[in-house]
Amino acid sequence: MIKIMADSTCDLSKKIVDKYNIGVAPLNIIISGTTYRDKIDIETDEFFKILPTLEELPTTSMPSPEEYLKIINKAIEDGYKEILCICMSSGTSGSYQSAVLAKDYFFENNPNSTVKIYVVDSLSMSHGSGWLILKSAMLLESGYSFDELIQFNENYKTKVKHFLCVDDLNNLIKSGRLTNASAFIGKLLRVKPIMSMKKGKGAIVAKERGRNRVLKFYVDEFIRRVDNKITDFVIIGYTSDMNIAKDLAEKIRLETDFKDEIYIMQMGAAVGTHVGLGGLSMFFVEKENLKDGLVKNEIRSIRNKKDELIEKIRG
Template identity: 30%
Template sequence: MSVKIMADSACDLPLDFYEENGAILFPLKVHIDGSEYEDLRTIQPKQVYDSIRAGNLPKTSQASPAGFKEVFTELAENKQDGIYIAFSSELSGTYQTAVMIAEQVKEEYPDFNLSVIDTKCASLGQGLVVMEAVRLAKENHSKEEIVKAVQFHSEHMEHLFSVDDLDHLAKGGRVSKASAFVGGLLNIKPLLNVEDGKLVPMEKIRGKKKLLRRIIEVMKERGVAFEAQVVGISHADDLETANEMKKMITEELHAKDVYITSIGAAVGSHTGPGTIAIFFLNKQPS
């Protein structure tokens, strides 16, 4: 590919995606019991969910500045254009760090053509943007064309998700404590979305079946041309619900394809087990 595509592990694409497509991964860090792990490389989501179930909430930190410096410098030395598609700046400092390192490298290599893009997306919402960028890069589209597509898909990517316990997001500062509530005993399911890169609670729904039905209703309200787009589903140790959701989306919305992946260790440290998330476009590319 004439343009090197880069992403961080918060996009929740599997490791083999990077290997098969020549993309570069910047892993976020996960900390459990005093040990530091690299998301996707040295820790798997199941370890995180087991830790949370045992009452031990993991912590996370952004991707390594040294990792950015090494990769960006190598691309600059090889005179290769690059696009880094970043996790929402409202949820992590990773984007700001990448921008800072990119500026340092460009001081030494003024002709380095690198774009660092804040998707304002998370999990597979970000992942679908990365997948589109890789597709275009493999078809040898120009860097400008890919950047334009990344910006469009980022702007129009809908996120709908539900967590078993909002306390995990509140403790990590991802939603306000005032927004968190305990609903497990009452079978209350929160439905959230992402607005301008931030996690925002939408509704409280009683029961899983009503939750999944409501997700389909919101998709019909907000989505367009499902027969022409790939819908993403990410889940936290709940493949059964992901498959149930896929069946509903396929039968009722006739999506072109439905791509399922596990929520990774970094994002999963904040959502907790039992999370289900759906991603789709609310506008068709021209």
């Protein structure tokens, strides 16, 4: 039997977590000196309601090794012999290192154990690791072995494409979740910045004016990048406004050939602390690691606008 574990930044819905019996180690959110366990001691909607009223930005801390050990020991008591733990990027949190410490501690105290434990550094944030976890659960259900699940995660973790747009970069800059270069650029921008992951950390790759242009960018990039052989579901994430997530899902259905599942899931308080209000994200597997960046996307945008103008003139 194989047990799948994660940390709470995977942001998978309770329905999915319960369906696949995924063990989740909660991050901690410290609000005005009080510590809350993500998704246990504070409801996500409640968190986003109080977030604008706080004088100081909440802080977060990784799950302790003890939190992971609780899940490992319970899994073994329940008869699991193989445990796959998929954590958020080591470039943005100590969650991965904490899981590795828990694994090492377990074997130090159980040197003769035949249990197998493998910890994946997903190099992803939020529903990026969530995508890998959900896909792993589906593959496990279809008959994948422990070694096959490990190989899948290591092969595809760098191909899970992230897009995240926020109304305000202040939370991400203050919490250090952006690269230094992107934080500097972000301070100069007066438009909606769009981020992706580069080497396990957030980086600005595009900027758009207004919600409609953001949605168009998401859909255009999805069409250009998606690996239809692997991507049999898309995850759209949001922080405080589900309607923009629904708008994106509808746009994908109307303007692309994608006919599989689109999950809409809210980001939890641990991720929402850094993203802030108005966050919109999308996750899928791309067919190849296409390079992107602010300059590249700006050039592509100019070319597209030129082509649109020419078409209008001709029409």
